[in-house]
Amino acid sequence: xxxxxxxxxxxxxxxxxxxxxxxxxxxxxxxxxxxxxxxxxxxxxxxxxxxxxxxxxxxxxxxxxxxxxxxxxxxxxxxxxxxxxxxxxxxxxxxxxxxxxxxxxxxxxxxxxxxxxxxxxxxxxxxxxxxxxxxxxxxxxxxxxxxxxxxxxxxxxxxx
Numbered sequence: 001x002x003x004x005x006x007x008x009x010x011x012x013x014x015x016x017x018x019x020x021x022x023x024x025x026x027x028x029x030x031x032x033x034x035x036x037x038x039x040x041x042x043x044x045x046x047x048x049x050x051x052x053x054x055x056x057x058x059x060x061x062x063x064x065x066x067x068x069x070x071x072x073x074x075x076x077x078x079x080x081x082x083x084x085x086x087x088x089x090x091x092x093x094x095x096x097x098x099x100x101x102x103x104x105x106x107x108x109x110x111x112x113x114x115x116x117x118x119x120x121x122x123x124x125x126x127x128x129x130x131x132x133x134x135x136x137x138x139x140x141x142x143x144x145x146x147x148x149x150x151x152x153x154x155x156x157x158x159x160x
Contacts, residue, residue, distance in 0.1 A: 002032045002093075003103040004146060007067055008139055009060050009110035010041040017136045024143035031150040036139075039063050041110035053112050061115035064107065072103040074122040076114055077138060081125030086159060090149035092124070106146070108138050 012018045021036070028034045040063065042056035068074070073096050084092075096104065107114060107122070119125050128141055151158035 002097050003069075003072075004028070004032045004034050005069065005072070005103070005105045006034070006036045006108065006139065006142060007064055007105060008036065008038050008108045008135070009064070009114075010135055011038045012136055012139065014136065017140055020140045021143055024140070024147050027147050028143065028150070031147070031154075037067055039067065044112075057109075057112060057115040058117075060110060061118050064114075064118060068105060069103055071101075072105045073101040073124075074105050074107060074118075075124045075126050076107045076119045076122035077109070077128065077142065078114055078119055078125050079127055079130065079132065081119075081127035083127050083129075084124075086145060086148050087152060089126075089145060090152035093146075093149045094153050096123075106142050108135055108142065110135060 012021060025034055025036070039060070042059050044052055044056055048056070093104065101123075106126075107118060109115075109118075128138060128145075133141065148159050
């Protein structure tokens, strides 16, 4: 069974996001071994300078790297990443599983995104949309897309 980790910078606070994430965690338990790790977001002043943001992102990157499982395929979510259909994500996940990459790690940054070094380390830089979403919503969206990918690969009617 494939292992999937979601490494998130920041914690879910709103109940509706927690409920949605829990629903997809339950659904995914039949398809993969899912782990969600919440990592602390660096505190910044209200109007941080670009330099302060870079320092915070570098610190968050160190925390993320300490939690990255060895020999995993990293998928970094970032707005400038590659746009990918649900079907294409399903094909890639199936191909990765078939080629022995049995542990996928999806990285979701905090409110300022991910450090460029983490993006460079990723097997895939994935954009959910050119639009900007709260990183809390991105977690639910990623969980849904992972579930959808398993459903597409299983040939169910979930994906129409």
